Amino acid sequence: MTIRSEQIRDLTADLYEWSLKKVPDDTQRALRAAGGRERGELGRATIAIMVDSAQAAESSGGLVCSDVGIPVYSLKVGTRVQFDGPVKQAIVDGFALLAARIDPPILKMVTNPLTHERSHSGKDIPIVTVDLIDDADYVEITCAPKAMGTGRWEALQTFVYPPLEAIERFVLDTVVQAGSQACPPMVVGVGIGGTFDHAARIAKEAVLRPFGRTNPEPMLERMEARLLAAINELGFGPMGTGGDTTAMAVHIEYSGSHGFVPVAVSLNCWINRRTRARIHNDGRVERIE
Numbered sequence: 673m674t675i676r677s678e679q680i681r682d683l684t685a686d687l688y689e690w691s692l693k694k695v696p697d698d699t700q701r702a703l704r705a706a707g708g709r710e711r712g713e714l715g716r717a718t719i720a721i722m723v724d725s726a727q728a729a730e731s732s733g734g735l736v737c738s739d740v741g742i743p744v745y746s747l748k749v750g751t752r753v754q755f756d757g758p759v760k761q762a763i764v765d766g767f768a769l770l771a772a773r774i775d776p777p778i779l780k781m782v783t784n785p786l787t788h789e790r791s792h793s794g795k796d797i798p799i800v801t802v803d804l805i806d807d808a809d810y811v812e813i814t815c816a817p818k819a820m821g822t823g824r825w826e827a828l829q830t831f832v833y834p835p836l837e838a839i840e841r842f843v844l845d846t847v848v849q850a851g852s853q854a855c856p857p858m859v860v861g862v863g864i865g866g867t868f869d870h871a872a873r874i875a876k877e878a879v880l881r882p883f884g885r886t887n888p889e890p891m892l893e894r895m896e897a898r899l900l901a902a903i904n905e906l907g908f909g910p911m912g913t914g915g916d917t918t919a920m921a922v923h924i925e926y927s928g929s930h931g932f933v934p935v936a937v938s939l940n941c942w943i944n945r946r947t948r949a950r951i952h953n954d955g956r957v958e959r960i961e
Contacts, residue, residue: 673754673953673954673955674754674755674756674953675753675754675755675756675811675951675952675953675955676756676757676955677755677756677757677758677759677761677762677765678757678762679951679955679957680759680762680763680766680811680813680951681762681763681765681766681769682766682769683766683813683949683951683957684745684762684763684766684767684770684798684813684815685766685767685769685770685773686949687745687813687814687815687947687948687949688743688766688767688770688815688817688947689770689774690815690947691815691816691817691945691946691947692735692736692737692740692774692778692817692945693729693730693733693734693735693736694726694729694730694736694947695726695729695730695736695943695944696944696946696947696961697961698882698883698884698961699883699920699942699943699944700723700726700727701883702883702920702921703719703722703723703726703857703920703942704719704723706719706857706910706917706920707719707720707723707917709916709917710909710910710915710916710917711915711916712909712913712914712915712916714909714913714914714915715909715910715913715914715915715916715917716915717913718909718910718911718913718915719857719910719917722910722942726943733775734776735776735778736943737819737941737943738779739779739781739819739820739821740778740779740781740817740819741781741817741818741819741820741823741945742781742782742797742798742799742817742818743767743797743798743799743815743817744798744799744800744815744816744817744818745763745798745799745800745801745813745814745815745816746800746801746802746803746813746814746816746876746877746880747759747800747801747802747803747811747812747813747814748802748803748804748805748808748811748812748814749802749803749804749805749811750804750805750806750807750808750809750810750811751804751805751806751807751808752807752808752809752953753808753809753810753811753953754953760800763798763800764793764797764798766798767792767793767797767798768792768793771792778792780792781819782794782797801873809952809953810950810951810952810953810958811950811951812948812949812950812960813948813949813950813951814880814946814947814948815945815946815947815948816876816880816940816945816946816947817945819941819945821853821854821855821941822850822854822855822858822938822939822940822941824850824853824854825846825849825850825853825854825939826846826875826936826937826938826939827842827846827849827936827937828868828871828872828875828934828935828936828937829842829934829935830868830932830933830934830935831932831933831934831935832931832932832933833931833933834933834935836891836895839862839864839895839935840895840898840899840902842935842937843860843862843899843922843935843937844899844902844903844906846937847860847903847906847918847919847937847939848906850939851908851912852908852911852912853912854939854941855911855941855942855943856908856909856910856911856912856917856918856919856941856942857910857917857918857919857920857942858918858919858920858939858940858941858942859879859919859920859921859922859923859939859940859944860879860899860900860903860919860921860922860923860937860938860939861875861876861877861878861879861880861881861922861923861924861925861937861938861939861940862875862878862899862922862923862924862925862935862936862937862938863875863876863877863878863924863925863926863927863934863935863936863938864924864925864926864927864929864933864934864935865926865927865928865929865933865934866927866928866929866934867929867934868934870927870934871927871934871935871936872934872936872938874925874926874927874936875925875936875937875938876938877925878923878924878925878938879923879938879939879940880940880946881921881923882961883920883921885923887923887924887925889926892924892926895924896921896922896923896924899922899924900919900921900922903918903919903922904916904917904918904919906918910942911942920942920944946961947959947961948960948961
């Protein structure tokens with residue numbers, strides 16, 4: 673059997689809508705846990721509002737935030753998958769379908785960087801990256817819209833044989849620059865190594881890692897813990913109201929590199945938008961999150 677273009681169109685539209693109307697379950701649990709630890713009264717109240725907002729959006733079918741971001745998809749394609757029809761155009765059509773049907777309507781967030789005209793479409797939109805999964809018979813699609821609050825403050829810098837302290841300082845400096853404008857408590861993803869583009873890609877993969885999974889490399893597991901503690905000592909707190917909860921998690925991934933070592937920092941706001949599903953060769957759709 674084959675995966676039809678219509679299936680990809682419909683699923684990518686659904687994934688985007690789900691990401692706008694539901695805060696992931698693990699993120700809601702992390703918010704509640706953070707509220708229990710938060711010592712600042714205003715910080716606790718702000719987290720409570722976030723939890724209530726997440727539940728209200730889910731029960732009413734409303735948007736969690738009016739900034740719906742721009743559509744970003746990551747595809748992991750099994751090498752035994754067979755397609756029946758175009759794939760990239762199906763994803764473009766899926767976003768158009770979503771923009772036409774969603775209730776409440778979404779604002780035009782796709783912006784021409786040269787003219788600043790705004791629309792529901794644009795060059796290279798949706799943004800799609802592709803990787804391969806050997807011997808799998810499904811396509812795994814992740815939708816992670818990128819909004820202004822976090823998109824404005826993500827950063828990448830290339831070092832030469834950096835000590836770990838230099839990398840950690842860069843991550844902290846990036847979070848300080850973002851301050852409350854990234855809508856904390858945030859998730860911080862860090863990509864170390866590879867090339868310029870690959871570091872950014874693995875930073876994005878890191879920021880989308882589910883809560884509770886630390887890096888299996890002991891050195892990076894310790895770095896994640898150090899950075900999370902240091903970020904939460906900055907005192908920005910939930911939405912900049914002050915407190916102990918500026919980040920819910922720090923996730924780090926790395927890649928083989930050269931003497932030059934790019935380091936990328938990706939951010940997700942407290943909503944932590946991410947949805948994921950698989951389409952199997954037999955036509956079955958499996959929602960992952």
